[in-house]
Amino acid sequence: xxxxxxxxxxxxxxxxxxxxxxxxxxxxxxxxxxxxxxxxxxx
Amino acid sequence: xxxxxxxxxxxxxxxxxxxxxxxxxxxxxxxxxxxxxxxxxxxxxxxxxxxxxxxxxxxxxxxxxxxxxxxxxxxxxxxxxxxxxxxxxxxxxxxxxxxxxxxxxxxxxxxxxxxxxxxxxxxxxxxxxxxxxxxxxxxxxxxxxxxxxxxxxxxxxxx
Numbered sequence: 001x002x003x004x005x006x007x008x009x010x011x012x013x014x015x016x017x018x019x020x021x022x023x024x025x026x027x028x029x030x031x032x033x034x035x036x037x038x039x040x041x042x043x
Numbered sequence: 044x045x046x047x048x049x050x051x052x053x054x055x056x057x058x059x060x061x062x063x064x065x066x067x068x069x070x071x072x073x074x075x076x077x078x079x080x081x082x083x084x085x086x087x088x089x090x091x092x093x094x095x096x097x098x099x100x101x102x103x104x105x106x107x108x109x110x111x112x113x114x115x116x117x118x119x120x121x122x123x124x125x126x127x128x129x130x131x132x133x134x135x136x137x138x139x140x141x142x143x144x145x146x147x148x149x150x151x152x153x154x155x156x157x158x159x160x161x162x163x164x165x166x167x168x169x170x171x172x173x174x175x176x177x178x179x180x181x182x183x184x185x186x187x188x189x190x191x192x193x194x195x196x197x198x199x200x201x202x
Contacts (some may be wrong), residue, residue, distance in 0.1 A: 002193065002194065005051075005180075005183045005193035005194070006051055006052050006193065006194075008183060008184065008187055008193070009051055009052075009183075009186075009187045009192065009193050010051075010052060014052075015052075018052055018053045021053060021064075021072075022071050022072060025071075025072040025073055026071065026072060026073070031070055031071050031072065031073065031074070032069055032070040032071045033071075035069040035070065035071050036052060036053070036068075036069055036071055
């Protein structure tokens with residue numbers, strides 16, 4: 001999966017920030033879970 | 044964010060337009076239910092052609108020259124394309140060497156103007172496939188090391 005490469009490129013910190021941003025738009029976690037980052041970042 | 048053409052992860056820049064966050068977000072931020080499109084006037088002076096060069100140097104020099112006389116290219120790039128192009132070409136050779144060493148079949152093409160390759164490895168069997176994935180990973184690591192991107196086009200969601 002290419003999301004592993006995004007993690008390699010940006011690192012955990014930035015990926016976590018991206019996940020936080022997603023939660024602002026999608027607090028119910030219903031939109032394309034698993035794309036861009038793993039679900040574990042959405043806890 | 045890398046300063047090169049990039050389609051990896053959410054876009055982020057100071058004073059950015061919200062639409063740029065949505066583009067490439069792979070449907071993770073919202074669902075578009077209505078769109079208004081603004082059309083651009085048709086550009087009348089477009090020249091499209093395929094040119095074959097004798098050597099890579101010739102190709103890079105052409106890009107360099109074409110850039111310098113293209114008025115619409117307002118980017119103030121300090122690094123000359125020829126220097127960057129040479130580095131790019133060395134990397135391209137390095138990439139192809141990885142693939143050829145494992146006797147994988149492949150096709151390669153790309154956009155020299157923005158140092159962007161399309162390397163398509165063509166596995167014949169499962170062993171080739173595993174090998175190709177390893178090479179892909181190695182190339183991505185090198186791209187990241189050079190402050191580039193793992194995905195310059197399309198999105199990263201293709202599984």
